[in-house]
Amino acid sequence: MDHHKPVLLREVLDYLNPRDGQSYLDLTAGYGGHAGAVLSRVGKQAHVVLVDQDMAAINTLEQLFSGHKNVTIMQQDFKSASEALLSQSEQFDLILADLGVSSLHLDNKERGFSLKRDGPLDMRMDQRSKLTAYQVVNEYSANKLAKVLKDYGELPSAMYLSNQIVMHRPFNSTLELADFIAKKNRTKKWRKVHPATLVFQAIRIEVNNELDQLESSLPLWFDLLKEDGKLAVISFHSLEDRIVKKFVQKVSANKYEATGINLTKKVVGPARDELVYNPRSRSAKLRVVAKIKTQKEGAINADSG
Ligand SMILES: C[S@@+](CC[C@H](N)C(=O)[O-])C[C@H]1O[C@@H](n2cnc3c(N)ncnc32)[C@H](O)[C@@H]1O
Structure with a gap:
């Protein structure tokens, strides 16, 4: 280790x-x-x-x-x-x-936490729990998803991003989602970090409560x-x-x-x-x-x- x-x-x-x-x-x-x-x-x-x-x-x-x-x-x-x-x-x-x-969570692409390594939309810390990132991204209503992005990512564009995700889903993998968010979330703010960082953070917080x-x-x-x-x-x-x-x-x-x-x-x-x-x-x-x-x-x- x-x-x-x-x-x-x-x-x-x-x-x-x-x-x-x-x-x-x-x-x-x-x-x-x-x-x-x-x-x-x-x-x-x-x-x-x-x-x-x-x-x-x-x-x-x-x-x-x-x-x-x-x-x-x-x-x-x-x-x-x-x-x-x-x-x-x-x-x-x-x-x-x-x-x-x-x-190690972030490094193991199979766990779906990383926005740089392609993996399934999972993000569960406890593999026995039911809710996965896939469900949050592909099954939540636009309003529910926007609330997750706003409350747990503090994203000012939460409603816009949520609507975009809902219109273009299903998303099957972390990179597919991260690349999509990068295209939709273009501001100067994201020069240093990946533009999907806060979206991933928000989804992870929701999945693991x-x-x-x-x-x-x-x-x-x-x-x-x-x-x-x-x-x-x-x-x-x-x-x-x-x-x-x-x-x-x-x-x-x-x-x-x-x-x-x-x-x-x-x-x-x-x-x-x-x-x-x-x-x-x-x-x-x-x-x-x-x-x-x-x-x-x-x-x-x-x-x-
Ligand atoms: C930052 S790592 C801790 C690393 C540890 N201090 C070390 O030195 O190896 C956080 C760990 O907390 C666990 N964890 C996070 N939230 C938890 C929770 N609500 N209940 C139990 N474990 C949790 C994660 O699975 C992860 O292994």
């Missing part, structure tokens, strides 16, 4: 500062890059749970960590995995969510933290980061009622060296929140007495 480079690894380790014996929950364990680094610090006695919804990622994680008796691997979406862990009253010192797709999953999972992740525990979230586009930022502000804003401390008042991005050896890190944003230790009632009384 030498072509998978975990993003913001140094920063994640600096903020989480894993120590021997600390429990660790990785909600998007992927190809084990972050998990391996954290595991080597928390040691072989620490309780570790690795979650991913993708079968290929799970196979890799099983190969990498099969010898570790302290590691539990779950193939599930992170929301239902979090609910299951909460129902077992589990809590962790360190939690990480490194959102989105992995570079990414923003709803994230929004409803953040409170569960906070509940899964032990007191003094830390939650780190890496996002890759502004829609995700907005949700994470709002959540971190909510738990940390009010001085007297706050349950969390915002450890990244300024969002953390990749350093210059990382941008050079891993250009895909350029849009990564890290936010970290710690759960405040609540004073036990006895301690408050003793202090005030």
Whole structure:
């Protein structure tokens, strides 16, 4: 797996500062890059749970960590995995969510995520789920498709592009769709990125229900933290980061009622060296929140007495 480079690894380790014996929950364990680094610090006695919804990622994680008796691997979406862990009253010192797709998803044309490699219109992270990009592109009504493009791609020309897609469908492959969008979406804005980037992003978010999953999972992740525990979230586009930022502000804003401390008042991005050896890190944003230790009632009384 030498072509998978975990993003913001140094920063994640600096903020989480894993120590021997600390429990660790990785909600998007992927190809084990972050998990391996954290595991080597928390040691072989620490309780570790690795979650991913993708079968290929799970196979890799099983190969990498099969010898570790302290590691539990779950193939599930992170929301239902979090609910299951909460129902077992589990809590962790360190939690990480490194959102989105992995570079291996993008590189494997058969998964249909890439707008540069021809593949089927799929884009499912969990191959067991029913909705595919093909259905979104070829079966949604023009209004429904425009809403996807507007809400998840923030495309000002969402209705126009949606109408064009509907008029010219069916589309069978990623390149067929990407080339078509490139012809219809000609503005100066697209000099640096492919003109279909935001269309692909929007469809992917719809197929994997990414923003709803994230929004409803953040409170569960906070509940899964032990007191003094830390939650780190890496996002890759502004829609995700907005949700994470709002959540971190909510738990940390009010001085007297706050349950969390915002450890990244300024969002953390990749350093210059990382941008050079891993250009895909350029849009990564890290936010970290710690759960405040609540004073036990006895301690408050003793202090005030
Ligand atoms: C950016 S990669 C993580 C890479 C990982 N940190 C590493 O170092 O190898 C994101 C991973 O999260 C998984 N994923 C994305 N959304 C998920 C969700 N809602 N539930 C579970 N896994 C998810 C993807 O399948 C992918 O493997």
